[in-house]
Structure formats: structure tokens, C-alpha cells
Amino acid sequence: MMNENLYPDPLNKLIKTIARLPGIGKRTAERLALSLHEWQEEDLKFFGEQLIGLKANVKSCSICGNFSDSDKCKICTDSQRDQTIICVVENAAQIAIIEKSGSYQGLYHVLGGRLSPMNNIGPENLNLSNFKERCLKASELILATSPDFEGEATASFLSQELSDYNLEITRIAQGIPVGADLSFADSASMAMAINSRRTL
Numbered sequence: 001m002m003n004e005n006l007y008p009d010p011l012n013k014l015i016k017t018i019a020r021l022p023g024i025g026k027r028t029a030e031r032l033a034l035s036l037h038e039w040q041e042e043d044l045k046f047f048g049e050q051l052i053g054l055k056a057n058v059k060s061c062s063i064c065g066n067f068s069d070s071d072k073c074k075i076c077t078d079s080q081r082d083q084t085i086i087c088v089v090e091n092a093a094q095i096a097i098i099e100k101s102g103s104y105q106g107l108y109h110v111l112g113g114r115l116s117p118m119n120n121i122g123p124e125n126l127n128l129s130n131f132k133e134r135c136l137k138a139s140e141l142i143l144a145t146s147p148d149f150e151g152e153a154t155a156s157f158l159s160q161e162l163s164d165y166n167l168e169i170t171r172i173a174q175g176i177p178v179g180a181d182l183s184f185a186d187s188a189s190m191a192m193a194i195n196s197r198r199t200l
């Protein structure tokens with residue numbers, strides 16, 4: 001247990017902030033905060049600048065929603081990629097996992113979430129403004145939403161919306177444990193899931 005009287009307030013505040021990061025408990029946060037306090041002033045300033053500029057410097061690609069430092073991301077502007085296949089993911093972090101798996105050469109579309117009636121998240125809350133327009137130019141769509149209830153509901157909603165399109169719609173398969181959060185899937189599982197996708 002962290003004793004709040006052990007440290008001055010600024011250090012306690014830093015520990016509390018670090019503990020908000022995923023997978024970081026109070027004790028690890030305490031250790032990291034103390035470690036940061038040993039850094040040189042200029043290194044801390046550099047770290048602080050990176051944090052302050054994070055939102056402004058890392059934006060969303062205007063086409064697919066991937067992380068990008070300019071209007072269009074590196075994947076959308078890469079002419080070597082297969083422009084006829086689009087992989088739909090829930091968040092931009094999943095793109096890095098699929099890319100690391102080396103099993104995919106097409107484009108992406110980031111939904112920015114998934115359908116969740118319980119949390120009042122409907123289709124209007126997802127990044128779908130240019131989605132159908134993109135699908136018109138594609139020949140295959142891979143639905144790589146999570147294999148849990150909301151992820152499946154999102155996948156079936158999208159496939160119904162596109163049922164009139166001349167598009168092969170596939171769903172990622174084995175390799176991803178049921179109920180898993182795809183943001184933390186490993187690349188090997190993701191490669192298997194993409195390679196063994198099935199037609200919906």
C-alpha cells in the first residue's frame with residue numbers, strides 16, 4: 001500500500017497519474033515516478049514536450065482513421081498496398097498489431113469504437129462517413145472487430161449494411177480467444193486470425 005504521507009504532494013500526484021496507465025499498479029507507478037525524479041532536467045523537459053504535443057502531433061488519417069502525423073497516413077499513401085481490400089478494425093492501435101503480424105497488405109478502416117446499445121453507442125457514433133464510398137472501390141472487406149458480443153454485433157451490422165455491394169465480406173477466425181480485447185492481441189494470433197478468415 002502506498003502511504004501518501006511518504007512523499008510531497010507533487011510526487012503523489014505524479015504517482016496517481018502514472019497509475020492511470022493500463023497494467024500499471026500503485027507500486028509500479030511509485031517506482032516509475034521515483035525513477036523519473038532521477039532524470040536530468042532536460043530529459044524531463046523533452047518527455048513533457050512529447051506529452052504536451054501528443055494530441056496535436058498525432059492525428060487521425062482523414063481516409064482511414066489510422067494514427068498519422070499528416071492528413072493521410074503512411075498506409076493510405078502507399079501505392080504498393082493492395083487497394084482492393086479493406087480491413088475494418090475498432091481502433092487504430094489494432095493496425096500496428098496486424099502490421100507486425102506481416103500477414104496483411106491491404107488498407108484499413110478504423111471505426112473508433114463498436115456498437116454498444118448499453119453504452120448508447122450507435123452507428124452514428126462510429127467513423128462511417130466515408131466508409132461506404134470506400135467500399136465501392138474495394139473487392140474484399142475483412143471485419144476484424146473483437147470476437148465478443150459487441151464486436152460480433154458490429155460485424156453483422158456492417159455486413160448487413162453492405163449486403164447489396166459487390167464485395168466479399170470476411171470475418172477473422174481462429175487464433176483470437178473469444179472475448180479477447182484485440183488491442184492487446186499478439187501478432188502471431190492476429191496473423192492466424194487474418195489468414196483463416198471466413199466469408200460471411
Ligand SMILES: [Zn+2]
Nearest residue numbers: 061064073076
Ligand atoms: Zn489512412
